[in-house]
Amino acid sequence: MNHVIRATTAEDWQSVKHLRLDALRDPVANIAFLDTYEAAAARPDEFWQDRAAGGGELLARQFVAERADGGLDGAVTVLVERAGRQDVLGGQIEADQAHLVGVFVRPEQRGSGLARALFDAAIAYADGLDDPKVSRVRLYVHQDNERAEAFYRKTGFIRSGQSVPVPGDESSVEHELVLDRAV
Known part of the structure; x- marks a missing residue:
């Protein structure tokens, strides 16, 4: 695997946007994401800048798999959900937790270990948080x-x-x- 797994920065916003749009064109996007290509493509540049920088209402950190040429081949985002609030799906959060979302690896990289490397980075980030200290890491998958x-x-x-x-x-x-x- 010739990739660097790293957190995104504000300067990555255009690459993050293009990777997300590619993900939303994937044949399984309709069961993998709660978003559409059309909705994502219509978002202003400020949205993508905030997303890459980890801004917004939630504590979030996006990890990407970057090729030597600077292109991105995969991503996963860690949302930190605080106890006492509603989660992204409307449920009540009982304890601070990390929620993995936006998982995508380009089809030609699937099975290469890239997804595992992204997950390892995301889980290590969640486990390394002190404030909040997360009690669990979760995700949702379509039936x-x-x-x-x-x-x-x-x-x-x-x-x-x-x-x-x-x-x-x-x-x-x-x-x-x-x-x-x-495990």
């Missing part, structure tokens, strides 16, 4: 995204038993997976 769930299980995630309806598609659910610290 039909078997490939993604198989990867998450390989990295130590297990189903928590919680599921939520997919916004805009009440006939489908997303399963919550949590990092099994015993």
